[in-house]
Amino acid sequence: MKGRIALAFAAAALMVFAGYAALYIAPDEKTMHAIQRIFYFHVPSAICAFVAFFVVFIANFAYLGTRQQKWDWLGVAGAEVGVACSTIVLITGPIWAHPVWGVWWTWDARLTSTFVLWLLYTAYLLLRGFLEDPQRKATFSAVFGIFAFLDVPLVYFSNRLWRTQHPQPVILGGSNSGLDPMMGKVLLISFVGVLCLMAMLIADRYRLERLRWEYEELRFRAESRAAEEGAKAPRAAAEMR
Amino acid sequence: MTTARAATILLGKELQLEFRTRELLTTTVIFALVVVVLFSFAFEPTAAESRRYGPGLLWIAFLFAGSLMLNPSFAREQANETLDALRMAPIAPFAILLGKMLANFIFLAMAEAILVPVFAVLYNVSFSGVAGRLIFVLALGTFGLVITGTVFSAISAHARMRELLLPLLLLPILTPLLIASVEATASLLVDQPELDRTWVAFLAGFDIVFLTASWLMCDYLLEE
Amino acid sequence: MKNFESLFAAWMVVWAVFFLYEVTVARRLSKLQEDIERLKQQLREG
Numbered sequence: 423m424k425g426r427i428a429l430a431f432a433a434a435a436l437m438v439f440a441g442y443a444a445l446y447i448a449p450d451e452k453t454m455h456a457i458q459r460i461f462y463f464h465v466p467s468a469i470c471a472f473v474a475f476f477v478v479f480i481a482n483f484a485y486l487g488t489r490q491q492k493w494d495w496l497g498v499a500g501a502e503v504g505v506a507c508s509t510i511v512l513i514t515g516p517i518w519a520h521p522v523w524g525v526w527w528t529w530d531a532r533l534t535s536t537f538v539l540w541l542l543y544t545a546y547l548l549l550r551g552f553l554e555d556p557q558r559k560a561t562f563s564a565v566f567g568i569f570a571f572l573d574v575p576l577v578y579f580s581n582r583l584w585r586t587q588h589p590q591p592v593i594l595g596g597s598n599s600g601l602d603p604m605m606g607k608v609l610l611i612s613f614v615g616v617l618c619l620m621a622m623l624i625a626d627r628y629r630l631e632r633l634r635w636e637y638e639e640l641r642f643r644a645e646s647r648a649a650e651e652g653a654k655a656p657r658a659a660a661e662m663r
Numbered sequence: 664m665t666t667a668r669a670a671t672i673l674l675g676k677e678l679q680l681e682f683r684t685r686e687l688l689t690t691t692v693i694f695a696l697v698v699v700v701l702f703s704f705a706f707e708p709t710a711a712e713s714r715r716y717g718p719g720l721l722w723i724a725f726l727f728a729g730s731l732m733l734n735p736s737f738a739r740e741q742a743n744e745t746l747d748a749l750r751m752a753p754i755a756p757f758a759i760l761l762g763k764m765l766a767n768f769i770f771l772a773m774a775e776a777i778l779v780p781v782f783a784v785l786y787n788v789s790f791s792g793v794a795g796r797l798i799f800v801l802a803l804g805t806f807g808l809v810i811t812g813t814v815f816s817a818i819s820a821h822a823r824m825r826e827l828l829l830p831l832l833l834l835p836i837l838t839p840l841l842i843a844s845v846e847a848t849a850s851l852l853v854d855q856p857e858l859d860r861t862w863v864a865f866l867a868g869f870d871i872v873f874l875t876a877s878w879l880m881c882d883y884l885l886e887e
Numbered sequence: 888m889k890n891f892e893s894l895f896a897a898w899m900v901v902w903a904v905f906f907l908y909e910v911t912v913a914r915r916l917s918k919l920q921e922d923i924e925r926l927k928q929q930l931r932e933g
Contacts, residue, residue: 441898455890456890456891456893456894457890457893457894459894460893460894460897463897463898463901464897467901502908503908506904506905506908509904510900510901510904510905513897513900513904514897514900514901517893517896517897517900518893518897520893521890521893619905622909623905623908623909623912626909626912626913626916627912629916630912630915630916630919633916633919633920633923634919636923637919637922637923637926640923640926640927640930641926643930644926644929644930647930
C-alpha cells in the first residue's frame with residue numbers, strides 16, 4: 423500500500439516537474455522552436471512502450487513455464503499500458519510532423535514500426551477478448567505474445583532496411599545529431615517520470631486483474647454454497663416427514 | 664515413429680482429404696484472382712507501373728488468400744474432435760503441426776503456381792530468365808506465411824470470430840515478411856535482375872525464428 | 888513561442904491518455920472492491 427502511494431506521488435511529481443522543465447528549462451531549438459519540445463514526451467513514451475511490451479514478453483514466458491495465473495495478469499496489464507504509450511507516440515508524432523514538415527504522417531521506419539507494434543498488441547488484447555476459457559485464454563495469448571515480441575526486432579530491422587533504400591526525411595534531428603547536454607538532462611527527467619507513470623499504471627491494472635480473479639472465485643463459492651443449500655432443503659424437509 | 668515420418672503421414676492425410684473435394688484449393692485460387700483483378704481498378708497498369716507495383720500486389724494477394732485458406736486447417740478438426748485422436752497417437756505433437764504446415768504450404772504453393780502466370784499475363788510482366796530465383800523467393804516467403812499462419816489457426820480455432828481473428832493476428836506479424844518478399848521479388852523484375860541477398864537472408868531468418876518458436880511451443884498449442 | 892498550440896495539444900494528448908486510462912482502471916477497481924466485500928459478507932453470514 424505504502425509502495426503504491428509512494429510510486430503514485432513520485433510519478434505525479436516527476437511528470438509535473440518534467441512538464442515544467444520541458445517548457446522552461448530546456449533550451450530552445452534553432453529551427454523548430456516550441457514544437458520540438460514534444461520530443462521530451464514523444465521519445466520517453468516510445469521507450470516505455472517497448473519496456474511495457476518487454477514486461478509482457480517476460481510474463482508470457484513465465485506463465486508458460488509456471489502456469490501461475492499472476493503472470494497472465496501481468497501480461498494483460500503490460501499490454502494495455504504498452505498500447506496506451508504507443509497511442510501517445512502515434513498521436514504526438516503527427517502533431518509534431520504537421521507544423522514541421524507540412525504532412526501529418528510519414529512512413530519512416532520508426533513511426534511505421536510503432537504502428538505495427540500498436541497493431542500487434544492490440545491484436546493480443548482482442549485475442550484475449552475472443553477466448554473464453556480462462557486457461558486457454560492465458561496459454562494462447564502467452565504464445566501469441568511471445569511470437570509478437572519475437573517479431574518486434576524483425577519489424578524494426580525490416581523497416582529500417584527498407585527505408586534506407588528509399589530515403590526519408592530525418593525525424594527529430596535532435597536525436598540523431600549530438601544532443602545538447604541540457605536537452606539530455608530534461609529528456610532523462612521526463613523519461614524517469616513516464617517510466618514511473620508506466621510502472622504505476624501496470625501495477626494498478628495488475629491489481630485490477632487479480633481482484634477480478636478473486637471476485638470470480640468468491641462468486642463461484644457463493645453460488646455453489648447456494649446450490650448446496652438449495653439441495654439440502656428438500657432433503658431436510660423429506661427427513662422431517 | 665520419428666517426427667519426420669509422422670509428419671509425412673499426416674501430410675498425406677491432409678492432401679488426401681483436400682483432394683477429395685478440392686474446395687479449399689479452388690476457392691483460394693478464385694479469391695486470389697479476384698484480388699488481382701481488383702487491383703487493376705486501383706491503378707492503370709502500364710508496363711512500368713506493373714513492374715513497380717506488381718510484387719506488392721502479388722504478395723498482398725497471397726497474404727489475403729493465405730489468411731482465408733489457413734482457417735480450416737485446425738477448424739476442420741473440431742467438427743468430429745479429430746484433434747483429440749491425433750493427440751493420443753504415439754507421435755510427437757510437433758508432427759501434427761508440421762504435417763499441417765507442409766500441407767498448407769503445398770496448397771498455397773499450388774495456388775501461387777496458377778496465380779503468378781495469370782498475373783504475368785494480365786499485367787504484362789515478364790518473369791522469363793528469373794523463374795528459378797522467383798520460385799526460390801516465393802518458397803521462402805510462403806513458408807514463413809504458412810508457419811505463422813498454421814500456429815495462429817490452432818489458436819483461433821478455439822476463439823469466437825475466428826475468420827476475422829486469424830487475419831487480425833497474422834497480418835501484423837507478417838509485415839516484415841511482406842516487406843522482405845516484395846523487395847526480393849522486385850529485385851528480380853528490374854532490367855538487371857539479381858537476387859537480393861540481404862532480403863533473402865532476412866526471409867530465411869524469419870522462417871527459422873518462427874519455425875523454432877513453433878517447435879518450442881507446440882505442446883501449449885495442442886493441449887486440451 | 889512559435890507553434891505553441893501544437894505543443895499544447897500534444898501535452899494535452901499525453902496527459903489525457905494516461906489520465907483517462909488510470910481513471911477507468913481505478914473506477915473498475917473500486918467497484919470490484921465493493922462487490923468483493925459484499926460477497927465476503929454474504930459468505931460469512933451464510
